[in-house]
Amino acid sequence: MPIYFRLILLLLLASSASRAVAQSVEFTKDQFSDNKEGLREAMRELKAGDTEYLADPVRYAQALTHYLAAQEFNPNNAALNVKIGDCYLHSATKTAALPFLQKAAKLDATADARTHFLLARALHLSAKWREAMAEYQRYTPMGVNTRNGSDPGITPNDLQRYIQQCRNGQQAMARPARVFIDNAGPELNSADSDYGPVVSADESTILITSRRAGSTGSKKDPEGNGYFEDVYQATWKGKAWSRATNLGAPVNTDEHNATVGLAPDGQRMLVYSNANGGDLLEANLGGSAWSKPKQPGSRINTRSHETSASYSPDERFLYFVSDKAEGSLGGSDIYKVEMDSRTPPVNLGSVINTAYGEEGVFMQPDGKTMFFSSEGHNSMGGYDIFKSVFENGKWSTPENLGWPINTPDDDVFFVTSASGRHGYYSSDRPGGLGAKDIYRITFLGPEKQPLLSEEDQLLASRLAPMKQTVLAPAVAVATAQVTILKGTVTDDATKQPLEATIDLVDNKSGQTIATFRSNSTSGRYLVSLPSGTNYGIVVRQDGYLFHSENFDLPAGAAYAEVVKDIPLKRLEVGTTIVLRNIFFDSGKATLRPESTAELERLQKLLTETPALKLEMAGHTDNVGEDAMNQDLSQRRAQAVVTYLTQHGIAGARLTAAGYGETQPVVPNTTKFGRQLNRRTEFKVTAK
Structure with a gap:
């Protein structure tokens, strides 16, 4: 046979073999005639998986366990790989869906629209922006929502939104934020999901939500998401957090209990409870024990879902998220309410709220900088974290915190220390200790630019002087315009801690703008003082002479932390x-x-x-x-x-x-x- 005929034959055989590899292998006796028992077991797993997958609501976690068992027997079935990918897309590890959906598309050259859409989502969530846009464009919306059927019911508007999110992601990744993002470590994180961090203003206390083993009610989530939620607490030990401990009763119950907000001084806490269909409750720290959480008022909780909230620094106002229809701009919105007033909550308006969902509101102790998550604005996918500042009577246009803080998946429940140097949030990034983990963000500020010195000559040659590249002076990291005053109130004679009332007074107006109390056991107190006011601080307790301090903080005064122990004197x-x-x-x-x-x-x-x-x-x-x-x-x-x-x-x-x-x-x-x-x-x- 002439050599060129042999070459052509080899090419044809190679092409045939390539097509054979790229074909979906069905679960049939013809394909697995040599392992009939293995086929029967795989079919049982497939059937069990389909039962969970076709349930209403779908039980993705349970279905995934069965599908993965079947996939071990036959890894080359296109339909099974699609189902596995879909299950992962509904899990805490969404990026694990990508290889299965890529394989499904390769195994089935005539893959339906649903497969292309799921693959686009997996590529999107893996920050493969260009490939995701290509797959989105291959998908033609049918406008029919048939659960687990041929079309996921995506509209043309939805499709264009996803494509725009990919463009947003491309732009954000090209200009990454200067930050360190570090896993908070095993002290806070477990093998299960840990999320919802809230911190005191001085970053001395952190509360988190966890689904780890050892929950108060020992109940497991029926959808396979670990145990019911419980609230855990840790304290800063100088270089690391202490190991988080379960708060136990009365904060935690047999139902879901999750962290929502913490007052700047760490003495008041907001928790979410699903006992009444989803309410925000408030607990107080009396000494070293938290009180039983109670309703903060009917103007906040409704028959709808209220899911997150944050105190203003003076604790007079509450910013909270609700999905109530009345007064909404679409999805869940952020509202503001005065705690001790009878006036109804006020929607923050269209600068902040969008036609999509808003979530995870946090007001920084400076009293004007708000962080929140949104599915709208210029999100790169899911919820992104945004920043807005209230100045001159209005909110600034929300600013996306950028890559790598935000990702194509949901990034929610972001909080900062009063200084603004550190932030905390949860993410399911690769390399974590479990599903979702708590991460600590360190903001580095603008990058120092190199300056080319025209005079620094390294060689004394007038003909070809060498120029030295010199770094510009250090760039200051922007911090919050707030002063934290903290310390301990004691009896001047006995040195024993005292529970005292602390009044914060605006000296210009003479009005008391906030009232706090020191801790009844430790005597510790913390007051957040936004810049721009001449403050009078008055500490008083029955049987003692009052103690006064003055802090005149001009507008723009940078972050400072002042420790002031206050001994009260008897009369x-x-x-x-x-x-x-x-x-x-x-x-x-x-x-x-x-x-x-x-x-x-x-x-x-x-x-x-x-x-x-x-x-x-x-x-x-x-x-x-x-x-x-x-x-x-x-x-x-x-x-x-x-x-x-x-x-x-x-x-x-x-x-x-x-x-x-x-x-x-x-x-x-x-x-x-x-x-x-x-x-x-x-x-x-x-x-």
């Missing part, structure tokens, strides 16, 4: 209290309007304690002449006495004393030290 003769919120103009003794709230507190103390007598004392720093400082301090003390007598306090109960620069509390060697020495205080002279 005893000789006790001295500094009035941090008494203000005078420089070099003058005229009380400024911002002093009013502090003066009114002092007036109330004297009114409620009729036998109380006080010495008002003025102090200065050592700048200027001694005589001038003495005179100024006396006039300032007298100004406070005059205010009190003009507001009903008998003059016989008050004396004014100026000490000038003679009694500094710290050295006058620094600007901060001199500021502390310029003070007004009172001393108890009789009670």
